[in-house]
Each structure stands twice: as C-alpha cells, then as structure tokens.
Amino acid sequence: MSPSRRTLDAPILTVALIEPQIPPNTGNIARLCAAAGCHLILAGTLGFTLDDAHLKRAGLDYWEHVSWEHQPDVEAFLTSRPRRALHLLSARATVPYTRIPAQPGDCLVFGKETVGLAPELLDRFPGQCYTIPILEPGVRSLNLSSAVAIVVYDVVRRLKGF
Numbered sequence: 461m462s463p464s465r466r467t468l469d470a471p472i473l474t475v476a477l478i479e480p481q482i483p484p485n486t487g488n489i490a491r492l493c494a495a496a497g498c499h500l501i502l503a504g505t506l507g508f509t510l511d512d513a514h515l516k517r518a519g520l521d522y523w524e525h526v527s528w529e530h531q532p533d534v535e536a537f538l539t540s541r542p543r544r545a546l547h548l549l550s551a552r553a554t555v556p557y558t559r560i561p562a563q564p565g566d567c568l569v570f571g572k573e574t575v576g577l578a579p580e581l582l583d584r585f586p587g588q589c590y591t592i593p594i595l596e597p598g599v600r601s602l603n604l605s606s607a608v609a610i611v612v613y614d615v616v617r618r619l620k621g622f
Contacts, residue, residue, distance in 0.1 A: 471499035471527060472616055474541075474567040475608060478534055478581075481507030481572050488605035490526045496616050500528040503537040507572070541567055546588055549611060550577050551601040553589035560590050562615045573604045 475498050480486045486502065493500040510530065531537040538546070545566045549557065560568075571577035582589050592602060592610055602610075 470565070472497050472564055472619055473562070473612065474499040474501060474565070475612060476501040476503055476537065476567050476569045477572075477604075477608075478569060478577060479504040479506065479572040480604070481574060482604070483508040485573060485603070485605045489608050490528060491522045492605070492609055492612060493527070494522045494525040496612050498527075498612060498616070500526060501537060501567075502528065502530045504532065504534040506530070543585075544588075546585060548577055548582060548585055548589045549591065549607065550582055550589055551591060551594070552576065552579070552582060553591040555590050556593050557590040557611045558614065560611075560615060562619060564619055566615075568608070568611055568615065570604060570608055576601070 547560045548569045
C-alpha cells in the first residue's frame with residue numbers, strides 16, 4: 461500500500477527529487493514538505509517501492525498531510541514546468557542558494573543521494589544551478605534531507621516571512 465496522497469491547491473514551492481534512492485531521506489523530506497506547505501515530486505526511477513516500510517517510518521504518520529506525486533519520466537517532469545521556475549541544487553554549482561530568485565510555485569530540484577544531478581542536466585539549465593556552501597574543504601556534500609531542509613526553509617522564509 462502506498463502512502464496516501466493529498467494535493468495542495470497552491471503550494472508555496474515544489475520540491476522535486478530526481479531518482480531518490482534512500483527511503484528514510486525521502487520520508488524525512490516528505491514530512492518537511494508537509495510542514496512547510498510544499499508539494500513533493502518523486503521523479504524518475506525510485507531506489508525503493510512506495511510501500512517501503514522505511515519510507516513510511518521516516519514520514520511517520522504525516523503522509524496524509526503530504527502533497528506528493530510520482531512522475532516516472534524525468535524528462536516529462538522537466539518539460540511540464542516553466543523553465544524559469546526550476547532551480548537546481550548541486551554540490552558542483554558555485555552560486556549560493558541564497559541567490560535563488562524564487563517566486564511562489566517555483567520548483568527546487570535535487571538529485572539522488574549517491575551522485576546528485578547529472579552534469580548534463582546542470583549544463584542544460586545554466587544560470588539556474590545553486591549550491592549550499594560547505595566551509596570545510598574535506599566535506600564533499602550534505603545529506604539530501606538536510607540539504608532540502610536548509611534550502612526549503614530559507615526560500616519559504618523569503619517568500620512568506622515568519
């Protein structure tokens with residue numbers, strides 16, 4: 461049985477995970493999206509099934525509050541959104557996420573845990589790629605759910621205020 465689905469009429473943001481692989485990360489991100497009023501898109505081939513016990517456990521009993529969908533075709537997902545509304549997050553980008561020119565309804569796109577977003581995808585959207593600065597040179601990247609939380613709450617704060 462898949463987690464229940466709910467759809468927000470006008471989410472402040474959409475968070476897209478391209479080919480997520482680790483159920484607890486996705487569950488944590490789903491809970492974050494519910495709390496922040498964001499829609500969640502799981503795009504492409506998933507590294508788990510939607511009835512995965514780890515996915516449910518990480519989302520706890522919040523799945524009924526999550527606005528989400530699975531779009532199996534990454535290309536169809538990308539072309540279904542206005543190009544300017546896509547903001548790609550990558551450890552390989554150089555512009556800090558604090559400079560995302562977000563507008564309500566925009567989409568924050570994150571890659572899979574092991575390799576992030578494909579270089580071809582980053583090349584396809586020049587000027588729309590952002591990073592979370594990492595101050596310690598020995599650290600390559602952040603955990604996906606931590607990265608999503610950092611960026612989502614900063615952008616929601618800027619768009620909505622707290």
